[in-house]
Amino acid sequence: MTASGVARGTPTAGRRPLHLRTKLILVTLALLTAICVAIGVLSHLAMSTYLTGQLDDALRPAAGRAGFPGGRPPGDDQQRPSRDVDPENAAGQRPGTLNAVFDDGEVRTSALVQDDGTTDPLTVADLDLLAALDPVAGPEELTLSTGHYRVDAVALPGDAGNSGGAVLVTGLSTTERDSTLVSLDITVAGLSLAGLLLTGLAGTVIIRRSLRPLEELSAVATSVSQLPLSSGEVAIPVRVPPAVARPGTEVGTVGLALNGMIDHVTSALRARQSSEMKVRQFVADASHELRTPLTSIRGYTELVLLSETVSPSGRSALERVDSESRRMSSLVEDLLLLARLDEGQRGEASDVDLTELVIETTSDARVAAPGYAWSLELPDEPVEVHAVEAEIRQVLINLLSNASRHTPPGTAIATALTVTGSTVGVTVTDSGPGIDPAFLDTVFTRFSRGDAARSADAGSTGLGLAIVHALVEANGGTIGVTSEPGRTRFRVDLPLARPPAQPLAEPARASDREL
Numbered sequence: 001m002t003a004s005g006v007a008r009g010t011p012t013a014g015r016r017p018l019h020l021r022t023k024l025i026l027v028t029l030a031l032l033t034a035i036c037v038a039i040g041v042l043s044h045l046a047m048s049t050y051l052t053g054q055l056d057d058a059l060r061p062a063a064g065r066a067g068f069p070g071g072r073p074p075g076d077d078q079q080r081p082s083r084d085v086d087p088e089n090a091a092g093q094r095p096g097t098l099n100a101v102f103d104d105g106e107v108r109t110s111a112l113v114q115d116d117g118t119t120d121p122l123t124v125a126d127l128d129l130l131a132a133l134d135p136v137a138g139p140e141e142l143t144l145s146t147g148h149y150r151v152d153a154v155a156l157p158g159d160a161g162n163s164g165g166a167v168l169v170t171g172l173s174t175t176e177r178d179s180t181l182v183s184l185d186i187t188v189a190g191l192s193l194a195g196l197l198l199t200g201l202a203g204t205v206i207i208r209r210s211l212r213p214l215e216e217l218s219a220v221a222t223s224v225s226q227l228p229l230s231s232g233e234v235a236i237p238v239r240v241p242p243a244v245a246r247p248g249t250e251v252g253t254v255g256l257a258l259n260g261m262i263d264h265v266t267s268a269l270r271a272r273q274s275s276e277m278k279v280r281q282f283v284a285d286a287s288h289e290l291r292t293p294l295t296s297i298r299g300y301t302e303l304v305l306l307s308e309t310v311s312p313s314g315r316s317a318l319e320r321v322d323s324e325s326r327r328m329s330s331l332v333e334d335l336l337l338l339a340r341l342d343e344g345q346r347g348e349a350s351d352v353d354l355t356e357l358v359i360e361t362t363s364d365a366r367v368a369a370p371g372y373a374w375s376l377e378l379p380d381e382p383v384e385v386h387a388v389e390a391e392i393r394q395v396l397i398n399l400l401s402n403a404s405r406h407t408p409p410g411t412a413i414a415t416a417l418t419v420t421g422s423t424v425g426v427t428v429t430d431s432g433p434g435i436d437p438a439f440l441d442t443v444f445t446r447f448s449r450g451d452a453a454r455s456a457d458a459g460s461t462g463l464g465l466a467i468v469h470a471l472v473e474a475n476g477g478t479i480g481v482t483s484e485p486g487r488t489r490f491r492v493d494l495p496l497a498r499p500p501a502q503p504l505a506e507p508a509r510a511s512d513r514e515l
Contacts, residue, residue: 036192096173284339365400371409377416387475407432435483444469
């Protein structure tokens with residue numbers, strides 16, 4: 001099955017879900033419509049049966065007036081019919097009444113009473129339909145050339161004037177009955193439509209008012225979802241109003257449960273924040289305490305290596321001690337830097353020439369890692385940002401060292417500086433193997449390491465990018481990363497110290513620059 005086929009087969013594809021109140025109104029109107037239709041159909045059937053019964057009751061008197069004395073047909077008190085059946089006798093018969101006498105299938109006489117009381121003979125086509133009636137079947141309905149009729153055939157008893165095969169057919173027009181049924185259907189339909197309209201309007205108002213507490217619950221949940229809980233904020237001031245969070249109703253129960261959940265989340269966040277602050281304070285204190293002994297270890301190690309005669313194996317061991325103490329000192333410095341940022345201890349911000357800073361850090365990175373293809377793109381005009389220079393320098397150093405540390409020699413590493421409106425963007429792009437997609441979401445998290453994804457050498461602490469993220473945010477900027485095999489780009493956006501009066505020139509290639 002193709003993707004398009006799956007999309008077409010999905011019931012909800014391209015269709016917006018209906019609101020609950022809309023569903024309730026539609027279901028209510030659908031039920032009422034079904035009830036109105038049922039009432040209309042049953043009313044029509046009941047009225048049709050009643051009026052048809054009245055027509056049937058009027059057929060025998062009409063037959064009697066056509067040829068039976070006293071208006072009674074044969075079999076009524078064993079009374080014999082008159083010798084001369086005269087269908088053309090319109091006296092006492094209402095307009096629209098038809099009569100016809102058939103003798104052995106042949107028409108003897110026929111008449112249709114007109115509105116003025118006169119009679120006209122029936123047409124040959126109408127007589128053919130009437131001749132086919134069975135006297136035993138009872139009343140039937142026929143559509144003749146002059147309209148719709150309820151007709152009944154009665155066998156005439158034989159006498160001197162009748163051979164015994166004579167049949168009298170009497171019919172009454174159903175116009176009045178049909179007109180009454182149409183009026184009934186129109187009345188029921190009109191009342192049903194009016195009732196549905198009123199029900200829809202009243203139901204909309206009632207359902208909206210009934211579901212308003214749910215909208216308040218949704219607003220509270222939306223407000224909670226928009227709070228910056230991940231940034232250390234532990235206070236959740238939003239609560240469901242007491243008027244909504246009342247026991248006894250379904251909505252009130254949900255409101256109470258939501259308030260309880262918010263209280264529980266608040267308590268959990270406070271406990272987590274307190275634990276995290278204790279851990280951070282411990283790390284800061286431990287870093288302060290480790291700084292002095294590590295400095296002493298490095299000093300004494302260097303002193304022994306410079307002033308004492310040591311065997312080759314001893315020198316190798318001391319050099320190893322010196323290397324590891326330097327690595328631990330770097331880790332301690334990173335931890336102290338994060339601790340100072342957490343406590344808001346920063347330097348003074350000033351206007352920093354970001355162009356010069358990018359050139360210096362890229363030149364230093366090129367010297368530190370000469371086995372890589374370094375390039376630089378800068379605008380022709382200097383770009384300044386209002387930030388702490390040491391912090392922005394640390395950001396650039398960490399990004400460039402990260403690019404060289406986690407990619408193999410020969411990788412192309414490009415640093416670019418672009419200005420868009422009141423923002424300057426610094427990008428560091430490498431052509432390395434890329435970052436594991438599973439690691440991208442946590443790349444700026446403390447102690448998060450993706451060495452397995454980028455073939456890094458041992459010794460990564462997982463703090464470099466966390467420091468970059470903290471320093472960029474401290475200076476009012478943002479940082480992001482995109483990665484795929486063969487291309488990884490880190491982008492830092494910082495606000496300009498003074499927005500440019502006119503657009504800057506296109507960035508120049510590194511080949512035109514002196515690193």
